[in-house]
Amino acid sequence: MCGIAGIFDSRSERPIDQGLLKRMSDSIAHRGPDDDGFLFRPGVGLAHRRLSIIDLAGGHQPMFNEDGTVSVVYNGEIYNFAALTRELQSLGHHFQTRSDTEVIVHAWEEWGADCVTRFRGMFAFAIHDANQNSLFLARDRLGIKPLYYAQTDDGTLVFASELKALLHYPRLGRDLDAVAVENFFAFGYVPDPRSIYQSVKKLAPGHHLYQQRGRSAAHPQQYWDMTFAEDENTAFADQAEALREKLEEAVRIRMIAEVPLGAFLSGGVDSSAVVAMMAKSQASPVNTCSISFGDKDYDESIYARKVAERYGTAHHERRVDPEDFGLLSILPRIYDEPFADSSALPTYRVCEEARKHVTVALSGDGGDEVFAGYRRYRWHHYEERVRGLLPPGIRQPFFGLTGSLYPKMDWAPKPLRAKSTLQALARSSAEGYFHSISILPDALREELYSDGFKRDLQGYRSLDLIQYHMDRAPTDHHLSKAQYVDMKTYLPGDILTKVDRASMAHSLEVRVPLLDHPFVEWSGTVGASRKLHGREGKYLFKKSLEPLLSNDILYRSKMGFAVPLARWFRGPLKSAVEKAILHGALADSGFFKHSALARIVDQHMSGMRDHSQALWALMMFSGFLEQVHEMPQGDDPHRELAGLSI
Template identity: 50%
Template sequence: MCGIAGIFHCEGQKPVDPARIERMLAAAPHRGPDGRGTWTAPGVGLGHLRLAIIDLAGSPQPMASSDGSVMLVFNGEIYNFRELRRELQAKGAVFHTDGDSEVIIAAWQHWGVDCLSRLHGMFAFALYDLRQKTLLLARDRLGVKPLITATLPDGSLIFASELKQLLAHPSLRRDIDPLAVEDFMAWGYVPDHRSIIRGVEKLPAGHYRLLRHDVRASAPVQWWDVDFSERSRAGAADLGAELLHRLRDAVTSRMTADVPLGAFLSGGVDSSSVVALMAEASREPVKTCSIGFDVSALDETGYASRIAEQFHTEHYARTVGTDDFAMIDRLAAMFDEPFADASALPTWRVCQLAREHVTVALSGDGADEAFAGYRRQAFQHRESQLRDWLPQAVRGPLFGALGAAYPPLAWAPRPLRARATLLSLSRSSEEGYARALTMTQAEVRDVLYSPDFRRLRGDYRAETPFVELMRRAPARSGLDRAQYADLKFYLPGDILTKTDRTSMAVSLEAREPLLDHRLIEFAARLPEGLRVRGMTGKWLLKDVMRRYLPEDILFRPKMGFVTPIAAWFRGPLADSARAIVRDGVLARTGWFDMNAIAALIDAHQSGQADTSRSLWQLLMLEKSLVHLSAA
């Protein structure tokens, strides 16, 4: 796990100043405390920050091929590198290190861009071929590792692992993209198709770019996708046996490290499953880490302790206190772009705890997307069946009118909160699911925006790319399309961004065994009844794990990392919310109607409504703008 940076002159082969690359590396020292290297040649420069995990004494980067014709900087882990190494040695490749970086170089020399499909793991890398004068930028299938690019006014391309590294280049302009503000206000993060800085681009998951000097820059090429259009014909028992085999393989392949290794443990199904399989495969007690809250209704540490006791792990726990809200400035700097997933705070805290004991930690990320574990996916499954039965011409007017008349009841028990379901049913399947994911609904955003910002935004709506993604999905059903969108949009934009930034902020490598691409491809072929039964998601996964985990762990309601932001905005963050309206950076942008934001604050602090999610968005946007102006 590392950080990379580089410069490529698309027009000609002008010299690259190594100091520029050093500046980009210096902006993110947390990504590589164990080594730093820079290499330049006419028209190209590569930089690398190393967090040593495998082959600790060897594998320095930038790394050259044995004949000196290829240079590589690489962030991530290739879990099948030993198998590839043996295959390549049989073809005549000679290796001088014991790590996975050199395997990528040899794979490129033998298979070209086809080498990507042979790499199993998480990765973002830049590879320069001196003979072909070609730069390959590539990102792993699910987008576990980031790769960000920007084209400068002189036509050169810069790239890095984090936005702060690009901002260290003096030629990059810092104009805010107003469409990214619309995206952020809808989703709570800036999705991968956009960046908060105009002209900055994120290489999409499962894509590569091949660049040559004096040749027009190529668009990203997709080299992997997940297909939900096929269904397995095997029986439930056989599929369960195959799932368990794939789970074991995914977990054990990610336990290879030359440094201390452990796991995050929340006490939920996913992290508990990973810990159970690690304990089965390990000769030593697994090191586990969990974070709790000093608000009992949000605390899961009791469940985590039960799993730790059951599998005899070496367990560490810590509590996030109400004063942790004071860390939001550091949180904003960590992400560069505005990021309003409040679970980032406890995720960062558990990463800090883990780093005190290990250098690598396995997580349970990905199971909800792959196996339909989100409640919204179960709702989508049932709503799609109703949509198939009742045509849009009937649904639209009927459920639209009922939804408009039904009170929000955000404070009420779930069965009484029917308004969202009614409004969802009045729309298409894709539009309804987009509404289920948005943090601040379109009608609320329109009230919050100023007339000037609405003109800047024009006809663009944040939901449109999401809806189009669902409609283009290789899928059969509404559930398929929902999972596809979660894997392609929500997972890289929110979950994996959160895990990468918070773990790398403390120089910890996080690994996601449940995002093994073979496991994802297997899950996409499962019959819907083995994914969702009634309102129970991840049905086959839970059934398979019965042999390891107790029923109340498998089937208890999903909590996730919930932060008590609603209480914070009525207490310690009350003044911070008011400051946004009074004299904050946001007020000076002219993007928002400050009276509308004040009304949002009043409604929350008086107890009339819970608007904390939108307030958290606005606060994180404010903090992010402050950080970007200072970076």
């Protein structure tokens, strides 16, 4: 795993500021502490930070073709590089290394932009082709690896693995994107392809960008999309067997490394499945890492131990202090953009623990999106069935009125908290799903936003993004549409971002076998009823794993990396919450009404309402403003992230 950065002048061959590019590279040194490399040619500069995994001696970057006219800097792993090497050699290409990086160079020479369709893996890379006076950027299909870029007003294209590197560029605009701010407070992250800044974009998953000198600014092109084509003829048992075989292959090809390798083991279904498959493919004990919590309501470590014992792993467990909130002060510097998934805290800790034992770790991320495991899919399915029983002209006014009259009772037992459900039933499919995934509901965002910020939004609502993806989903089934939305938004914007930044802060590579793109494409042939069966999500996935995992691993309630925010905010973090939200950069930002901020703080502290998600999002936005956005141009608050220890 690595970090990349670069500067490409699309108008001329002016010399590149070498000191600037080196500062950009230094800011992401945590992504690659083993080596660095640079290319400086008229009008172009490429930088690379290396975390050595494969071909330790020969994998230095930038890497070149035979005559030096094509160069690449690359972050990721291409798991089918050996087969591609043989194919390219048969076509006359000569290789100087055993590295997967060199495959990219020769694949570009042979197939041009279509080379990305040949790669099986996770990647973000930049190719400079001197013969074409061009720069080519590409990102993997699911968005496992990040890539930010900006096209500045002087015709320069700058790019980097993390936003912090681009913030060194002196001509980069620092105006916040109002739409991105609204999206952050709706979702808890900034979905692709926007960034928090108007001037910066993320290259969306499954896209590439080709910029040629002398041409107008280029636009990203999509080369891959998820498909759904249900196979109704294959027997359930045959699909279950196929799932096991495909998952085993996806895991096996990700176990190639010349450094210590292991796995995260939370005790949940997905990570346990990955460990089971690793144990089948490896004679020696698998290195597994997990964390435990003092609060039993959030602790899955007992289940992780059961899996570790069954497969005889070399298990490493770290107990996290239940008051482990010291990381709050550095999260904004790790993520650069506002990021409000509180499970970033335990994710950071499990990555910290894993790096003590391994350099590469396999994770179980992606299983819920691919096989419909989230609880919200079940509720969306129920709501869609009800919506289908009544025409909108009857359903919307009936449930809209009922929902408005029903009291909001956060304090009551769950069966009595029906207000949200009634309101959701009055909405369209996209509105209902958006309602279920929003961290701050529409009414609360409306209450918080200042009149000036509402004008800046010009009528935009984050619902528009959900509707956009639902309208373009290549399926008519409501469950598959919801999965498609998450694959475009939540998976790359939250889950994969969280793991990438937390792992790279510790110079740890994380591989994600459940997002092997042939496996994901195959999942699209599995019928919705075999993903969500009654109340059981990931039904086929779990049934297929019954020979490998016990029922208490497969069928217990999902927990995840939850954090007791509500209690923290009323206890040890009370003064920190009040300071961050009611004073300083957040209060002065102009985005919020001071009276509304004070009201939700008071309501939470009194126990009248649980505003923990809203308060966390506001704190993370405050941290971004103070630690990232308001830093003077050229200052670097991101020094030596990998060395941070709280």
